[in-house]
Amino acid sequence: MATTIIEPGFIQPPSIEPPFLRQPNASVLFGERSRRLMSLAEGHAMADFLRFMGHLAEAQHHALNNLGTPKLPDAEQIMLCKTHGMPPLGTQTLLRDASWREGLSTILKQVSGQANAATQAAIARIQALSETELDIFADRLLSGDYAGLDLAAAPLIGAALQVYWVRLASALEPGDFPRPDVHTLCPACGSLPTASVVRIGGVEQGLRYLHCSLCESEWNMVRIKCSHCESTKGIAYFNIDGGDEAVKAEICDECNSYLKILYMEKNMAVDPVADDLASLALDILMDEAGYQRSGPNLLLFPGSHDA
Ligand SMILES: [Zn+2]
Ligand SMILES: [Zn+2]
Secondary structure, three states, X not given: OOOOOOOHHHHOOOOOOOOOEEOOOOOOHHHXXXXXXXXXXXXXXXXHHHHXXXXXXHHHHHHHHHOOOOOOOOHHHHHHHHHHOOOOOOOXXXXXXXXXXXXXXXXXXXXXXXXXXXXXXXXHHHHOOOHHHHHHHHHHHHOOOOOOOOOOOHHHHHHHHHHHHHHHHHHOOHHHOOOOOOOOOOOOXXXXXXXXXXXXXXXXXXXXXXXXXXXXXXXXXXXOOOOOOOOOOOEEEEOOOOOOOOEEEEEEOOOOEEEXXXXXXXXXXXXXXHHHHOOHXXXXXXXXXXXXXXXXXXXXXXXXXOO
């Protein structure tokens, strides 16, 4: 019987901690989302809508590639945020530079050819806004102040803000982000999550990450815990009978909210934004059952699409 002698270094590989925060991969994120949306559109009752969103994600990819590096917070600001557990790219504190509007302009030009009449009209309304009006629109969107907002235009503005924040979040160093006491908001930009993802592979196997609605960073949160009020009681999971097993609604009876949870084990290609858009039937079901959705999708607002 042969005996293999294992060198000491091989017996115990250095333990690798799963990352608390996963920064967005700016070079592939929107391209992969576009492909996911196009594939979800096949045979879907809302195929035209999903295909247009696929074009929008492709335009985001193009805009991101053409965007220069925006002004990042300096070392002193980053240190200050770390000391106080504040997000370094906080939507209320960060001074946006003009490049977010350049990204918007690129996106509008690229999608106008594929847009339906209602979206064409929304594009024209955005193009007629002054720089100041655009910044006010963006501020209201980022602070969740949707009352009276042009909701048909909002997803296009949201798409440009995502591009800008993804650029920022991918440009910082992993050590620049604090581990804040609040687990329900993005540690990078302070926004709410769109959904959460149970990941597969390596040290992240089986771990759940919340996916930021704005900068697309992901942060770890234990499973079977409400991503809104952090309760571990009264958590249940719903999906539509005969529907996609990879997408469920995680509901909380303590705060009466829900957020979708995606399982990579069921489908490796799931994308929080794309799969959320393709599962609106689940939102209708949750709404009818009296649950409030706890995080936004910046590409979809109530009444923002004809779909
Ligand atoms: Zn974020
Ligand atoms: Zn809750």
